[in-house]
Amino acid sequence: MKTKYDNEMNLEILSKSCNEAFARITVAAFASGLDPTIEEISDIKTAVSEAVTNSIIHGYENNEGIIKINCKIDKRKIIIEISDTGKGIENIDIAKEPLYTTKPELERSGMGFTIMESFMDELKIESILGLGTKVTMTKTIKENTLG
């Protein structure tokens, strides 16, 4: 694998909810090379968990599918891409609003995108109806000043 980044990894998982823990722990382990704080790690884990859950319950609506996770490190920045080839999002601006959910019957709180946005530095959502959704999140890990 050729890359212009300092480090890169790819992970493909089946859309099963019990793979969520595996996905977030793997990304956290990959990020640990940047020497993040416990809080930064927990922000990343939560954001990954939200994106993977969305692909499982909204993208694939609990049917079988593949979720791709690509992580790159560029200096102090981690770039995480999570994508599915599920049903896609009709209106991204509305989907991003806090408390907006298309699945209230499943006791969803509609906070997933809000959590990703507030725990990471940047959140980009790309989606095409019927083709799938890709979420890109970045976070710069602060230099550990205690050295």
Added chain:
Amino acid sequence: MNINYDKESKLLKFEITEEIDHCKVEKIKRRVDNEIERYVPQNIIFDFDKVSFMDSAGIGMLIREI
């Protein structure tokens, strides 16, 4: 999850010890519902002290239980 019921005060306490995500939340909910039905408590305490990870699935569970 540790469950403790005090008969005298009719207090049911759930001490959650697992990570609360979309995968675990179903199991937790089922046990919570069962125990509430069984004891019909007057007061319920959820203790999240030992929870090391929680995402929006946990928020959804809390909203529902309240």
